[in-house]
Amino acid sequence: MMSWESIVGAGLPRLGAVAIALALTLGGCASFDPPRAWEKQYLARPDMQFDADRLGAKNVLHVYFSKEGSSGGYGVGGGGCGCN
């Protein structure tokens, strides 16, 4: 039977290699450039929005935050009194 130390000892270099590979590949994600302001031609189109109906989505959000007594997180102002 292998001792705990020998398993860790044998696994460490491989772990280090995995860590370096991960750091390098994830580092690539960190330096990914989001589209610049002038590159959003297609992203700005109405059919590229998550909500099919902008007014409907606004209404759902309004009802939601009025009922929950809380707001925020969607870029909507309001104090949560349910009056807005």
Added chain:
Amino acid sequence: MKRLRLLALLAALAAPPAAVALAVGDAAPPLAVPDGEGQQVDLVRLRGSVVYVDFWASWCGPCKRSFPWMNELSRKYAASGLKIVAINLDKKREDAERFLKVSPAEFTVAYDATGTSPAAWQVKSMPSSYLVDATGRIAWVESGFKDDRKPEVEARIRAALAAK
């Protein structure tokens, strides 16, 4: 120690490139883009005039609203030495032409589909406008277009024209 150095290297690799914005007082970056007839519009050759550089695109709603106002500015201040250069950033020229049919421009329109000029000018939002004074320095940076900002921007233009 060796591990630390490795970590520092990894951190440097992972760090996104630094983004700095143009500020008032900076020298205006070079700008040479062709207009509709293929004539080069070069900012250096406009030295001595106050230049309002505007970056726009056909798909940008506030840009559409800014055009009548820029026409008004052009009519008001062209005689005092204001030049408006609106740089279109559409990938397709037809999109820009369709826009201009609806919102005609009474000022210089130039085209940069490559995106090199907005990158050099650190454009962060659409539209973005830069007031360049007669000495070639940035006198004002305006991000976006809002009706309630018009008086402020116009005052900056007037100040730049007065200082010329």
